[in-house]
Amino acid sequence: MPDISIGRFRGGFCVYWRVDGRRTRHQLAARTRAEAEAEAIDVYRRETFHRAPKGQTVAEMWEAYRQDLGDKPTATTMGYTGKAVLAHFGHYRPDQITTALCRDYAKKRTDSGISQGSVHTELGHLRSAMTWAKNNRLIDAAPHIERPAKPTPKERFLSKAEVASLIESASAPHIGLAIHLLFATAGRVGAILDLTWDRVDMDRAIINLRLDDATTRKGRAIVPINRGLMAALQTEKDAALSDYVVEYGGQQVSSIRKGFTNAVTRAGMDGITLHTLRHSSAVAMVSSGIRIEKVAQYLGHSNVAVTYSTYGRFAPEHLTDAAEVLEFTNLRVVK
CATH class of the missing domain: 1.10.443.10 (Intergrase catalytic core)
Structure with missing residues (x-):
């Protein structure tokens, strides 16, 4: 997908992109920036690939997944992680999620001081929600959710x-x-x-x-x-x-x-x-x-x-036998 941009037009929003150097612009029905970004993808696809939009938003599927979890601890945790995740992804449909969108989320979160581990967890919850939606036939395929690597656990332990x-x-x-x-x-x-x-x-x-x-x-x-x-x-x-x-x-x-x-x-x-x-x-x-x-x-x-x-x-014996294989100081050198 080429770069598409959101702009203001006649008191609302519009989406535009360039084809062979010429700009194509379309009015959007969205009333907020977040809604405009999601709608813009549909407009671009409709105009270029003739694919009609369908399905529920990420926010709706996220909440359905939380309800399905019931009183499990993850449901409670997702109540907190969802505040950031849904602010970024909520207005999109699963098929609109791209790698670039995931990377943009990760960058914004880490730039705001959120740890890499927390971002990993947040995007992990999004991945779980999308997998659940696929398994329950709400969507044909779960989108790829790219997330930063899980940090190496701290080595601190107590005596x-x-x-x-x-x-x-x-x-x-x-x-x-x-x-x-x-x-x-x-x-x-x-x-x-x-x-x-x-x-x-x-x-x-x-x-x-x-x-x-x-x-x-x-x-x-x-x-x-x-x-x-x-x-x-x-x-x-x-x-x-x-x-x-x-x-x-x-x-x-x-x-x-x-x-x-x-x-x-x-x-x-x-x-x-x-x-x-x-x-x-x-x-x-x-x-x-x-x-x-x-x-x-x-x-x-x-x-x-x-x-x-x-x-x-x-473990005390960890790799000890391997180290012994590399021992050579007790060997006599034959000249």
């Missing part, structure tokens, strides 16, 4: 001493318990805050992080309770005021982000997020010689290859 320091620096018991649970179970924060006492088997020393309704997309595991965590849980169980393991004032805790950040500050650390605890758990297990297959099960990974590609390099 056991640092985890202990974080727990000691917590300003409230429920924050300290949550940190202890996050590290000892390698669970995600959502799983820890969802945990209820009926899924903590003190007799068998097992915690079940799974939910029966299967509303969570990412895997959750059933893990053993070690001695230190058992002592902490027994203390909290005796004082429990609700069904939730992590509680405050007898109520479920919806977020520990602020309390965790304060603990990190008081402990004199930086570059630490809640996910760092899960990452640290995996590193601690692998570096201590626990087999990758067991670590994958502990993390709730359904694909061991994912665990290996992320944490294999922390």
Whole structure:
């Protein structure tokens, strides 16, 4: 498609482009710039390829996909990511999405200070919505959604001493318990805050992080309770005021982000997020010689290859045999 431009014409908008040096201009019905940009593509295609426009907009399909997700966490997240995505893509139809449009979105977002990882996620949600639309036969084909590469995960991980320091620096018991649970179970924060006492088997020393309704997309595991965590849980169980393991004032805790950040500050650390605890758990297990297959099960990974590609390099024996093949200093040189 050649460069098409939007201009003002008779109090509204018009689209124009050049063919063999001559300018072609057409009045648009759109009343806003965003609507004009989407309509302009239809006008160009109608005038040059005689293709009639049809179908719903990206915004309509995005919302239909969110409704189909129901109460899954992704539906809530898309309520936030959609603010930026739909402002840029909402007025278009899926067949109007181009690589240039995706690149323009990525550039505008990063120029405004948004991280590359966030842009990757936002465009990933758009890709998921378009794939859903195709699978549900709302469109014939899903458009290609180009997105920036996913950033390399940060290598920061905590030692056991640092985890202990974080727990000691917590300003409230429920924050300290949550940190202890996050590290000892390698669970995600959502799983820890969802945990209820009926899924903590003190007799068998097992915690079940799974939910029966299967509303969570990412895997959750059933893990053993070690001695230190058992002592902490027994203390909290005796004082429990609700069904939730992590509680405050007898109520479920919806977020520990602020309390965790304060603990990190008081402990004199930086570059630490809640996910760092899960990452640290995996590193601690692998570096201590626990087999990758067991670590994958502990993390709730359904694909061991994912665990290996992320944490294999922390194994003590990783590449050691390969290095030995390259050993030559014990050889005698024959002259």
